[in-house]
Amino acid sequence: MGGLGALLASEIRGRVKRNIVVYSLYGLAALLMLCAVGFALGALHAVLELHYGKVQASLIIAGGLVIAGLLVFAIAAFINSRRRPPPPFAATALAAAPIAASLLSSRKKWSTVLVGGVVILGAILGRQLFKGDGGAEGES
Numbered sequence: 001m002g003g004l005g006a007l008l009a010s011e012i013r014g015r016v017k018r019n020i021v022v023y024s025l026y027g028l029a030a031l032l033m034l035c036a037v038g039f040a041l042g043a044l045h046a047v048l049e050l051h052y053g054k055v056q057a058s059l060i061i062a063g064g065l066v067i068a069g070l071l072v073f074a075i076a077a078f079i080n081s082r083r084r085p086p087p088p089f090a091a092t093a094l095a096a097a098p099i100a101a102s103l104l105s106s107r108k109k110w111s112t113v114l115v116g117g118v119v120i121l122g123a124i125l126g127r128q129l130f131k132g133d134g135g136a137e138g139e140s
Contacts, residue, residue: 041061048057 045057045061048060052060
């Protein structure tokens, strides 16, 4: 059993290190893109300054950033208002697993365990078959 634990710990350690490297690279990529956007805004400001002057160029850039911020805020509000999908079958089964394990470990009659299992299975299947989406067919 010690070898299995060491193998499992080694596997977890390897995955954690890999995830740290991957997310660090994602962060670096995001930082580089943020710098690129800053340089692009600086260049746009310079071009607008040639055509309209400093104050108007700054106001145009500020207005564009306000509109972009409002657009992102509206998208976030829309996503937040959408109904969440029901949990998958596996999550429902995992939630019911401790109940089943406690029933099986006790000294109750098998008929009680069987009835409990049928009730749990019925609840899981009923949840999967009748999700209650209210007739919204296009929603996923």
